[in-house]
Amino acid sequence: xxxxxxxxxxxxxxxxxxxxxxxxxxxxxxxxxxxxxxxxxxxxxxxxxxxxxxxxxxxxxxxxxxxxxxxxxxxxxxxxxxxxxxxxxxxxxxxxxxxxxxxxxxxxxxxxxxxxxxxxxxxxxxxxxxxxxxxxxxxxxxxxxxxxxxxxxxxxxxxxxxxxxxxxxxxxxxxxxxxxxxxxxxxxxxxxxxxxxxxxxxxxxxxxxxxxxxxxxxxxxxxxxxxxxxxxxxxxxxxxxxxxxxxxxxxxxxxxxxxxxxxxxxxxxxxxxxxxxxxxxxxxxxxxxxxxxxxxxxxxxxxxxxxxxxxxxxxxxxxxxxxxxxxxxxxxxxxx
Numbered sequence: 001x002x003x004x005x006x007x008x009x010x011x012x013x014x015x016x017x018x019x020x021x022x023x024x025x026x027x028x029x030x031x032x033x034x035x036x037x038x039x040x041x042x043x044x045x046x047x048x049x050x051x052x053x054x055x056x057x058x059x060x061x062x063x064x065x066x067x068x069x070x071x072x073x074x075x076x077x078x079x080x081x082x083x084x085x086x087x088x089x090x091x092x093x094x095x096x097x098x099x100x101x102x103x104x105x106x107x108x109x110x111x112x113x114x115x116x117x118x119x120x121x122x123x124x125x126x127x128x129x130x131x132x133x134x135x136x137x138x139x140x141x142x143x144x145x146x147x148x149x150x151x152x153x154x155x156x157x158x159x160x161x162x163x164x165x166x167x168x169x170x171x172x173x174x175x176x177x178x179x180x181x182x183x184x185x186x187x188x189x190x191x192x193x194x195x196x197x198x199x200x201x202x203x204x205x206x207x208x209x210x211x212x213x214x215x216x217x218x219x220x221x222x223x224x225x226x227x228x229x230x231x232x233x234x235x236x237x238x239x240x241x242x243x244x245x246x247x248x249x250x251x252x253x254x255x256x257x258x259x260x261x262x263x264x265x266x267x268x269x270x271x272x273x274x275x276x277x278x279x280x281x282x283x284x285x286x287x288x289x290x291x292x293x294x295x296x297x298x299x300x301x302x303x304x305x306x307x308x309x310x311x312x313x314x315x316x317x318x319x320x321x322x323x324x325x326x327x328x329x330x331x332x333x334x335x336x
Contacts, residue, residue: 053102053103053104054102054103055100055101055102055103056100056101056103056106056141056142057098057099057100057101057141057142058082058098058099058100058101058109058139058141058142058143058145059096059097059098059099059142059143059144059145060096060097060099060115060127060144060145060146060147061090061094061095061096061097061144061145061146061147062094062095062097062117062146062147062149063094063095063149064095065087065095065097066119066125067117067119067124067125068084068087068095068097068117068125068127069084069087070084070085070086070087071083071084072084072124072125072127073127074099074101074115074127074128074129075126075127075128075129076105076108076109076128076129076130076131081101081102081105081106081108081109081129082099082100082101082102082105082129083099083100084097084098084099084127085098085099085100086098097127097147099127106138106139106141107138108129108131109129109131109138109139110131110133110134110136110137110138110139111136111137111138111139112131112132112133112136113129113130113131113132113139113145114129114130114131114132114148115127115128115129115130115145115146115147115148116128116130116147116148116149116150117147117148117149117150118149118150119149119150127147260316260319263316264313264316264317267309267312267313267316268313270309274302274305274306274309275306277302281302
């Protein structure tokens with residue numbers, strides 16, 4: 001029994017040593033696994049953050065670095081195309097913002113691109129890039145551009161000052177004795193006059209009842225005068241229509257005068273033909289003296305024809321003077 005107890009006592013330390021070594025090996029394996037996991041996570045984060053990606057530098061200058069932090073993204077159309085790597089103070093007192101732009105996204109930036117730093121009332125500041133002309137040359141690596149700031153909170157003091165000025169102006173306008181108060185008092189007085197039974201609108205315009213009454217009488221007389229002028233105009237229009245019908249109508253004086261002139265033209269043509277015959281006869285009389293007696297007889301007949309034609313012309317002219325209202329009242333025709 002003593003031998004068995006001694007053997008079991010010696011075996012117990014051996015089993016505890018083996019268990020401890022196995023535990024140590026498992027702990028080492030666990031630590032190595034955790035280290036590998038941490039290293040893999042770090043490498044993945046570095047890869048996700050673009051640590052192994054080829055980039056080109058972009059330098060943005062601003063008046064101050066308020067709202068800018070290392071690691072913030074620069075976006076283009078809402079997509080991040082760059083990351084702030086460092087912020088430094090230049091010798092001129094301006095702020096230099098160094099941005100790393102991946103080479104694969106650098107083609108979005110052109111020489112005409114504009115960079116803005118927008119800071120709203122709520123949320124962090126945003127660094128944004130805008131490219132208006134996509135055909136411009138690409139932005140070279142290491143280019144330096146100015147950042148345009150758009151800070152809404154900076155406009156709040158100016159807005160408060162403007163609101164204060166507006167309220168002060170409104171207070172001055174509504175104070176007792178102000179121009180607006182006097183104008184409203186005058187409007188109220190005018191409204192009372194308009195609503196009153198003495199004078200009404202005329203009394204409000206003229207200022208007293210007597211002038212309003214005289215103005216009403218003047219308006220009544222003016223209305224009656226307009227009616228009389230309208231009646232006179234209607235009568236004048238009727239007379240003009242009658243005169244037009246009598247002078248220019250189908251049976252008017254102008255039509256009769258036109259017919260008379262046509263008759264006179266016909267008679268004058270006949271007289272011209274008679275005179276042509278007289279001229280021929282005179283030439284025949286001068287050429288042939290032997291036929292003088294016959295020519296004299298013919299001349300007498302022709303003279304009678306001419307006198308008859310002239311008498312007809314004189315009668316026609318007399319008739320024309322009687323019908324034509326604008327011709328002289330008396331005309332004389334001298335017969336040869």
